[in-house]
Amino acid sequence: MTLIQRFSSFLIPILFFIVALTTQYDYGMNWDSPVHFARGQAYLRYILSHKTDYSDLPSLCKSEYNLNSRIDATTGEICDRHRKVRISEYESHLIDFNSWVVQGTYGHPAFSDIMLAVSNSIFFKYLGLVEDVPAYHLYSIITTFLLALTVSIWVKKTFGTFASVVAVLAVYTFPLLFAEQHFNVKDPPMAAFFTIALYFFWLALTKKKAKYLILSALAGGASFGTKFNFVFAPFVLLPWFVVFTTLKLKEKLYKNKKLTFRNVFLELYTLYPKRLYFALFAYPIIVFLVFFFSWPALWPDPAEKIYQVVMYYKNIGGPTCSYSPLTKLWFTECTQLISVKYFLYTIPPITLFLFLVGSIVGVFRFKEKGSVTILWLTFFYFTVLRVTFSITNIYGGLRQIMEFVAPMAMIASVGALFLRNFIAKILRKYFLSQQPKRKTISLIASLLIFAGFIPILSTLWKMHPNQNVYFNSLIGGLRGAVENDFPGYGNTYGNAYLQGIKWINQNAELRAKLALVSGNAQNISRLSLREDIDFSNGSRSGYNQEGEYQMALVVGQDIFSNTFRHKYLDDFLNEAYAVRVDGHPILKIWKNDKQYLKEGLDLTATPQRFKRTYSVKEGKKEVLISLYEIKKLKALTFSFSSTECKDKLIGAAVYTSRDSNQFFQKDETVNNFSAREIEGYDAEFVFLFPGEEVQYIRLVAPKNYPCELSGIGLRVFGFKD
Structure with a gap:
């Protein structure tokens, strides 16, 4: 085996990882990320030093408005990665360990918040390699790389190098993930740890080694400690476990024993080592301990605090159907197809096609490779169907069930392998008289499959850095989604704000005022703003036209679109700047000034x-x-x-x-x-x-x-x- 063959699982993931690293400054941040940054810093500081505030840290640079700034208005000091003593913008006395935001547990768990702070501490505060916010985002980029690497290794181990490459391409060319690995601080890490946990669980049972089960539990705890999606892991694993164990039992009984209840029980008992059974028993305990010990806010009153977490997930993600489960009305009245539509309209056509082929092939190959296709199929279909039927509820599209990406990619790789072999068989018949080498035929067939990813790679380049508003040709791209009023079209979840900020920094007059049309001040890092700009939503002046800039994300079916602030800007003013994708604006900036008033309008x-x-x-x-x-x-x-x-x-x-x-x-x-x-x-x-x-x-x-x-x-x- 050559060196390239041995490490081929790493090559494509590393290539995309490098691309992600070199483009991280092009992306903004998710609009709720600052809360997670601040929580993580407060928890990490408490865990490492037992300190509950930041009184011993130097202050951040302040603007002339006494707000955080990249340059200090009094001393001229620059607060960036070159500063001698670096502190994060989100190590704030307003959100220290004593604040209600940090002490509250009605929300997502804290494992990834702490890991965000670890990432910031290493890459910004200690090493000074990147700036403050990108240092947090490196955690998501790294965990996405781990997701792709796990997929690559798992597929190579079961279906070979070609399928492994296709699987990684399917992961990274999913536009939502490609973009949001740069700024989504919860979903890519959750999906990565979820996938790693299932891989090691599969490996533990197929190799009969308890150490892999412990690794699986630790990864599961990290996923559960990020978001509660991992609570559904047993429903994903159980069908595979039953199929895999049944096949192994049949194999042993067929060779050695008669089919009696006693023999079945004895063979089941001896099928796996005792250590594996002990590890399986310890599995949920390990998951819970990772969740618990990574959230200091739980420690004072565990029962009450955990109850608050459970109620949070029940309220935001619980079923909303009033009909009895599995009844006719439950199916007909409560089924929500929006997630299926998102899948059909936002997955690249090549991946969608390969996935559909792989779904069929995977069913017929369920006995092979440790029944791994059963696990992948269950992983994908249960994840999507639980939000389609009224089992759980989501409100943010596919990003909230991002764990589906890995099984989708792996199933697509099975489809790609089948198609490659099918194409190679046809080519061998066509070139029968010329007798080309088998490797040459396989290479040609492989290249044909790889070529199918060229259009989506080109699209990712053209849409940069707004790939998470991608819609495929089945709906006519983003333009088609707009024309069909597809829910949430154009939503960048705050990413596009950075592009607006860059325009403001370059074009706004000295001491200009800036406000968001909807949203609040945390949506923008003040260190990304030019130091003289006065950023406050209190600057909105409406019909009084005091000359402030107002910035808004443009989102399909936005609940704020009919408010006065939105209608006034859209109906009365010409925009000063817009970020457009496929001809549609995803961010607009207006200058609330008479010179931008639409022709023929009079505010008298x-x-x-x-x-x-x-x-x-x-x-x-x-x-x-x-x-x-x-x-x-x-x-x-x-x-x-x-x-x-x-x-x-x-x-x-x-x-x-x-x-x-x-x-x-x-x-x-x-x-x-x-x-x-x-x-x-x-x-x-x-x-x-x-x-x-x-x-x-x-x-x-x-x-x-x-x-x-x-x-x-x-x-x-x-x-x-």
């Missing part, structure tokens, strides 16, 4: 005449405001006779209608707007409208509102015709 408004009608429905006081004609609304203002009447109206619902028959509730409630947005109206509360054409406004006060609505001073402003 005039008071409108109206009459009021008061009523009480379901214990809630209402007022119906009736204009004398349909007008394009700008604002409804409120003035109160007392502080109590003002405060108690907060949260009141607002409805609008053109004809008084059908009313539509506004996304905002009373007092949802910022001080800058309502400045200049000489009123205590202002409700803003994005120029919609209506004649009727209905205001519904909160229940038990203590004041009469007739005592509220109301004014309605509409745009000039």
